[in-house]
Amino acid sequence: MTNYCVILNSRLEAFAQLLTLLVIFIIVITITYFSTRFVGNFQKEKLGRSNIQILETLRISNTKYIQIVKIGKKVFAIAVCKDSISYLCELCEEDLQLNTDSHNKNANAESFKVIIDKFKKDKPEA
Structure with a gap:
């Protein structure tokens, strides 16, 4: 017991x-x-x-991008690399053709599935 x-x-x-x-x-x-x-x-x-907004980003290579950035009321083009950011030029906001599509306008509204699908598409096949 x-x-x-x-x-x-x-x-x-x-x-x-x-x-x-x-x-x-x-x-x-x-x-x-x-x-x-x-x-x-x-x-x-x-x-x-x-006061800083990234209006558009273009990927040139894996670590290099061109971005259109709005700071206050001015718009600039910059080159973003792995270790540096370079000023390219100042742009006139009236000359830009910005996407008015709400899906492209607000990247934070994208669903997780859409983001993962983008990464899968960009990933090179083994």
Whole structure:
């Protein structure tokens, strides 16, 4: 009978440890979820109030881009490379043909699936 109690107690202790570990894991995941949402919303709000907007980006190679950037009321063309950013010229905003399509206008509104599909399309076949 004593042996049975020892086995029962050890199993109860193991179950209690497992349950405690599961509760701690759920708490950590919950804290991580809410802190990530908080930081994401904070960054989104901060970018929305910015005086700097990237109007368009053209990829030249894997690490080189040409971007049209609006800073305040002026529009500039810049070259963005791996280790540097170079000023190309100032543009007249009236001469630009900006996409008015809301899907291209607001890159943040793209779904995760659309973004992943873009990366799959750009990835070279092995």
